[in-house]
Amino acid sequence: MRITLTREGRRFILALLVVAFAAFNTANNLMYLILGLMLSATILSLMAAYVSLKGVSVEFRIEEPLYAGVRTYAEFFVRNSKRYISSYSLRIELKGIDDGEIYVERVLPDETLSINKSIIFPHRGIYRVSHIRVYTSFPFIFFVLTKTLGKSKDDSMIIVYPSLYDVTRVVEELILEIRAREGIRKTMEGEEFQGLRDYQYGDPFRSIHWKATARTGTLMVKEYHEGKTEKITIVLDSLRYTDRALFERAVSFVSSLSAELLGRNFVLRLVTCQKSIPPGSGREHLFKILDHLAIVEESEEINCPFTESLGGEMVMILSGPDSALRQYASAASRVYYASNL
Amino acid sequence: MPATYKILTCIIALIGSSSLLLTEGMMSFFILSTPFVLTGYYRAVKGYPPAHRFVIGGLSTVTLIVFFIDIRLSQDVISAVGHLTMLFHAIKSFDIKDPWDPLQVFFMSLIQLLLASEVTRSMIFGAIFLVFMVGMVVAMFYSHIIKEGASGIRRFLRPIVTMTLLLIFMTTVFFLALPRFRGSLFGRPLSKGIKSGFSEKVSLGSLGEIKLDPTIVMRIRTSPMKGFRPYWRGMTFDIYSDNTWSSLQQGMRSYSSQNGVFLLADYDTKKGFRQEIILEPLETDLIFALRGAYRVEMESKTLSITDTGDIYIPKKSGKRIRYTVSSSNTPLMEKEPSPVYLQLPEDMAWLRGFTEGILPSAKDHKEIAKTIETYLRDNYTYSLSPSTPPDGVNPIRYFLLDGKKGFCEHYATAMVLMLRSMGIPARVVSGYMGGEYNRYGRYYIVRQKDAHTWVEAFIDGAWMRFDPTPAAEFTVNSPLFLYLDFLRMKWERYVVGYSRADQLRLLRFFERPVKVALWRTPSLKIESWFIYPLLFIILIAGIILYTLLLRVPQHIPEESRYYLKVRGLISKKHPVKESHTVREILSHFKTDDEVYPYLKEFILLYESLRFSGTADESMKNRYHYLYRILKEKL
Numbered sequence: 022m023r024i025t026l027t028r029e030g031r032r033f034i035l036a037l038l039v040v041a042f043a044a045f046n047t048a049n050n051l052m053y054l055i056l057g058l059m060l061s062a063t064i065l066s067l068m069a070a071y072v073s074l075k076g077v078s079v080e081f082r083i084e085e086p087l088y089a090g091v092r093t094y095a096e097f098f099v100r101n102s103k104r105y106i107s108s109y110s111l112r113i114e115l116k117g118i119d120d121g122e123i124y125v126e127r128v129l130p131d132e133t134l135s136i137n138k139s140i141i142f143p144h145r146g147i148y149r150v151s152h153i154r155v156y157t158s159f160p161f162i163f164f165v166l167t168k169t170l171g172k173s174k175d176d177s178m179i180i181v182y183p184s185l186y187d188v189t190r191v192v193e194e195l196i197l198e199i200r201a202r203e204g205i206r207k208t209m210e211g212e213e214f215q216g217l218r219d220y221q222y223g224d225p226f227r228s229i230h231w232k233a234t235a236r237t238g239t240l241m242v243k244e245y246h247e248g249k250t251e252k253i254t255i256v257l258d259s260l261r262y263t264d265r266a267l268f269e270r271a272v273s274f275v276s277s278l279s280a281e282l283l284g285r286n287f288v289l290r291l292v293t294c295q296k297s298i299p300p301g302s303g304r305e306h307l308f309k310i311l312d313h314l315a316i317v318e319e320s321e322e323i324n325c326p327f328t329e330s331l332g333g334e335m336v337m338i339l340s341g342p343d344s345a346l347r348q349y350a351s352a353a354s355r356v357y358y359a360s361n362l
Numbered sequence: 363m364p365a366t367y368k369i370l371t372c373i374i375a376l377i378g379s380s381s382l383l384l385t386e387g388m389m390s391f392f393i394l395s396t397p398f399v400l401t402g403y404y405r406a407v408k409g410y411p412p413a414h415r416f417v418i419g420g421l422s423t424v425t426l427i428v429f430f431i432d433i434r435l436s437q438d439v440i441s442a443v444g445h446l447t448m449l450f451h452a453i454k455s456f457d458i459k460d461p462w463d464p465l466q467v468f469f470m471s472l473i474q475l476l477l478a479s480e481v482t483r484s485m486i487f488g489a490i491f492l493v494f495m496v497g498m499v500v501a502m503f504y505s506h507i508i509k510e511g512a513s514g515i516r517r518f519l520r521p522i523v524t525m526t527l528l529l530i531f532m533t534t535v536f537f538l539a540l541p542r543f544r545g546s547l548f549g550r551p552l553s554k555g556i557k558s559g560f561s562e563k564v565s566l567g568s569l570g571e572i573k574l575d576p577t578i579v580m581r582i583r584t585s586p587m588k589g590f591r592p593y594w595r596g597m598t599f600d601i602y603s604d605n606t607w608s609s610l611q612q613g614m615r616s617y618s619s620q621n622g623v624f625l626l627a628d629y630d631t632k633k634g635f636r637q638e639i640i641l642e643p644l645e646t647d648l649i650f651a652l653r654g655a656y657r658v659e660m661e662s663k664t665l666s667i668t669d670t671g672d673i674y675i676p677k678k679s680g681k682r683i684r685y686t687v688s689s690s691n692t693p694l695m696e697k698e699p700s701p702v703y704l705q706l707p708e709d710m711a712w713l714r715g716f717t718e719g720i721l722p723s724a725k726d727h728k729e730i731a732k733t734i735e736t737y738l739r740d741n742y743t744y745s746l747s748p749s750t751p752p753d754g755v756n757p758i759r760y761f762l763l764d765g766k767k768g769f770c771e772h773y774a775t776a777m778v779l780m781l782r783s784m785g786i787p788a789r790v791v792s793g794y795m796g797g798e799y800n801r802y803g804r805y806y807i808v809r810q811k812d813a814h815t816w817v818e819a820f821i822d823g824a825w826m827r828f829d830p831t832p833a834a835e836f837t838v839n840s841p842l843f844l845y846l847d848f849l850r851m852k853w854e855r856y857v858v859g860y861s862r863a864d865q866l867r868l869l870r871f872f873e874r875p876v877k878v879a880l881w882r883t884p885s886l887k888i889e890s891w892f893i894y895p896l897l898f899i900i901l902i903a904g905i906i907l908y909t910l911l912l913r914v915p916q917h918i919p920e921e922s923r924y925y926l927k928v929r930g931l932i933s934k935k936h937p938v939k940e941s942h943t944v945r946e947i948l949s950h951f952k953t954d955d956e957v958y959p960y961l962k963e964f965i966l967l968y969e970s971l972r973f974s975g976t977a978d979e980s981m982k983n984r985y986h987y988l989y990r991i992l993k994e995k996l
Binding site: 029032036040043044045047048049050051052053054055056057058060061062064065069080082098102107109110112124126127131132133135158159160161162 | 465478482495507510511517521525528534535537542858859860924983986
């Protein structure tokens with residue numbers, strides 16, 4: 022436990038020293054009474070805070086998935102394992118989350134309190150709760166005693182996805198455009214088997230043909246006839262932006278677009294300058310994409326070979342008309358500029 | 363800020379200021395500032411805005427100017443600071459705007475209490491201190507609650523009461539244990555002292571004024587003296603000239619303290635009278651006791667005693683003195699006294715004839731003295747306002763021949779001079795006589811009005827006491843007064859007068875059981891220095907044992923603890939044996955629709971939590987919830 026003196030505490034201790042000097046100097050017993058009172062108040066202050074913190078444990082749970090700027094609820098379980106003494110006036114802080122602080126007036130002996138706290142994560146990214154701080158200035162305000170509760174490594178990471186917004190109109194326009202160009206009305210009635218080929222990075226595991234793999238000794242995947250599924254590749258320009266806000270807007274747009282397209286059963290592939298998320302569909306795939314978008318940062322160079330055969334339709338989100346990736350825009354079905362989003 | 367917090371702040375401000383009322387000269391400032399304090403807090407409670415900062419600033423400046431003028435005029439810093447703090451409270455009451463302002467008020471009240479502690483020793487200080495202590499705990503809790511934004515004080519009532527009791531207990535412990543040092547670098551005497559009437563020269567009639575004063579001079583704890591009134595001896599006068607008694611103080615002996623004890627003579631301690639005396643600050647360096655003092659205990663390095671038995675401390679004390687005297691209270695044996703005790707003023711030659719006139723049959727010195735004593739007692743009237751003798755007439759002559767009215771000084775002087783005229787060495791002794799015996803505290807209350815003079819005559823090789831003054835009427839105080847004075851005496855003795863010697867006594871008291879237990883074992887020879895480390899080790903061992911004992915029950919799993927509690931509750935309604943299984947217990951409640959569903963779920967959860975190993979937090983919470991319900995229903 023760590024002890025910190027408050028401003029009031031510093032003044033009180035200073036006054037105590039003055040009174041102690043006066044009492045020892047004058048041998049005045051009434052001054053000794055006051056000195057006794059001040060010393061007792063100081064020691065009791067420490068003892069009460071110590072007892073209050075003793076036996077307190079805290080667990081917390083946050084509903085996932087989390088999106089930047091969206092209110093969510095964290096549930097705290099504050100436990101007082103002391104058998105006879107209540108814990109008073111506890112402040113509990115999740116170190117690493119700005120808004121993650123609660124105040125508990127009292128936890129009775131042997132009681133577990135459950136407290137809901139609304140939290141907004143302002144930005145996407147990874148929040149690490151390095152530890153939980155429980156502190157109190159109970160009963161007076163002279164000292165703040167802090168107890169640090171460790172957090173296991175698995176639980177310490179909270180991933181916050183980019184904020185999502187409604188892109189229905191954009192997606193509908195995009196679909197109309199794609200379909201108009203191809204002149205095909207596609208239905209999602211099923212997939213037609215075309216043949217086998219070698220496994221490539223990004224291929225879903227479920228498409229592996231295990232019998233062929235066993236026979237050949239290398240990973241083989243089943244290939245289906247194109248056109249049976251609607252495959253879209255979203256390319257996010259993550260090269261250095263002139264304005265950070267533009268980049269965030271682009272990331273948020275890509276996230277919303279991905280959520281909407283996957284919701285319409287498209288097979289989606291995401292390519293940024295750092296990483297390529299292989300094609301896939303469904304909710305699980307959305308979280309794969311969002312996992313990457315939660316942490317994607319602007320980069321100086323292109324590390325991902327997105328120039329390779331992309332297949333299907335391509336949608337590009339570029340920082341602006343001057344983007345270094347503009348040279349590939351001709352292959353894209355649609356290009357969005359972050360500045361126009 | 364809640365209104366109760368503001369009211370509490372107001373109360374603490376008034377407690378602080380009222381502590382200063384115990385000192386002289388503060389009343390006018392208190393009367394001046396209190397209406398402002400009350401008005402200010404009334405406004406704050408009602409939610410009026412604080413005064414404009416220019417007004418507060420202006421008033422503060424004026425107050426500072428008044429403070430400096432006050433110091434200059436009164437030359438008393440403590441009083442001036444006291445006045446300043448009272449005015450501060452008045453100004454601050456109009457400037458309570460944020461939660462930290464009351465803290466300044468608490469701090470100022472603490473300063474006032476400190477100032478009061480320096481200038482008073484009154485028991486009322488104790489009462490104020492106690493109220494302040496409780497007020498401070500509540501106020502500090504309030505500060506905490508406001509700082510943390512808690513919903514209110516109701517949930518904190520239990521810790522407030524606990525903390526207050528602990529604070530009182532710990533303050534007492536600290537008060538008793540903190541080391542005391544002798545002497546001081548700074549500080550000032552408690553008071554100027556009570557006018558005593560005891561000086562090297564005393565004019566005839568000077569005690570008259572004092573004899574009307576009911577101020578308490580000393581409290582003397584001793585066994586009640588049945589059959590005779592105690593004479594608390596002070597000073598001896600030997601020369602009478604120009605209507606004034608003076609003391610030659612021949613042969614002053616100085617004694618050094620041996621661990622706070624002065625041994626003046628050898629005497630059987632079982633026969634003596636032990637007197638524990640608390641003497642108020644007097645304008646004299648004399649201390650009082652029964653005659654024949656042979657042992658004095660007091661915190662002083664030296665002590666002086668005259669040949670006549672007067673006891674002097676090194677210097678006049680501005681503070682209360684506590685000392686213990688053991689006296690034989692028997693006539694003081696001495697060799698042939700100095701001729702100075704036969705000294706008569708030149709114009710008193712007529713006195714021998716007058717004295718012989720009243721002694722027709724007296725044969726020896728003792729009989730002469732007794733006859734004179736009786737004559738004066740029977741033929742003269744006690745009066746504190748005797749008629750003044752005409753110019754040029756000797757007051758003793760006037761007392762004996764014309765006025766025939768006077769008080770102790772007249773009687774004693776007349777008898778001493780009459781004895782001397784008959785060739786019997788005699789002297790006047792002043793001090794206090796009697797006092798009111800307080801049966802509640804078993805001590806004498808001696809007041810200024812008990813001041814007295816009497817006679818000592820050298821007869822048969824010893825100084826014998828005679829008191830020719832007729833017994834004056836004395837008042838008896840109510841039991842309530844006596845009980846309050848008893849409390850005051852305890853306060854003086856155990857709080858104000860608590861000393862290093864008391865600390866040692868207390869320590870011996872606590873070490874006694876240890877000492878006795880160890881000393882009785884012959885094979886265990888332990889030096890006394892070992893007691894303190896041993897006590898310390900026992901204390902530490904006790905703490906460790908206590909901590910371990912506290913931890914032991916925590917080995918019982920939490921869910922089992924709850925289950926056992928519920929089992930205990932059930933056993934109040936139905937007999938539950940150790941061998942009963944949970945299902946059997948449940949069967950008792952099959953018909954009880956109020957309890958059964960909850961108990962069933964509780965038991966199912968208990969089994970899951972205890973034995974399945976797959977319990978999650980929600981199950982635990984539900985389990986606690988069910989326990990609370992069952993606690994109410996059972």
